[in-house]
Amino acid sequence: GAGVSQSPSNKVTEKGKDVELRCDPISGHTALYWYRQRLGQGLEFLIYFQGNSAPDKSGLPSDRFSAERTGESVSTLTIQRTQQEDSAVYLCASSPSRDAAPLHFGNGTRLTVT
């Protein structure tokens, strides 16, 4: 079946512009996570959605970052007024439930802020 799909795969933007990253999870997966990996660093947790519960936004680095998810479908991560330090690979992952289910990752969006 189809895996987690992310778009675009690459995005180059100018400093100060807004960008929107999209994640289509596997159908039926109630949990959805956003992470980012900056150059030379590990996976940094950003935000977590579980069904219709309020999202866990504790990892968002600033108020320029926001994310939405409608029900158990597509999620968008928006970065406003991008800065060069926002350059990273943004990864989305989904899983079917909280019960010790593994995450399924998308291929990521590589964001470059010039």
Next chain:
Amino acid sequence: ILNVEQSPQSLHVQEGDSTNFTCSFPSSNFYALHWYRWETAKSPKALFVMTLNGDEKKKGRISATLNTKEGYSYLYIKGSQPEDSATYLCALDSNDMRFGAGTRLTVKP
């Protein structure tokens, strides 16, 4: 927020060597401990999910153990092959899913 520590940061071994690395965490208050394999230019892929103290999982030459009382998990690779070269990540599933920084394994032919 539970901090997940992985060691070593990187590891170079010869083909055929067996190796292991560690994931440590401060608490037993979590749902599960995950291991992922992340190859360059690909997305992370799940290896194991463990929930109970004393859990042992095995997939081919790779196995993992979990000790929740002392707060660590080991990942073992028997007879390393060049295709095992990757970054191995562990993650703690508590109120969210936090990853360690990973162990980068390089297997030389």
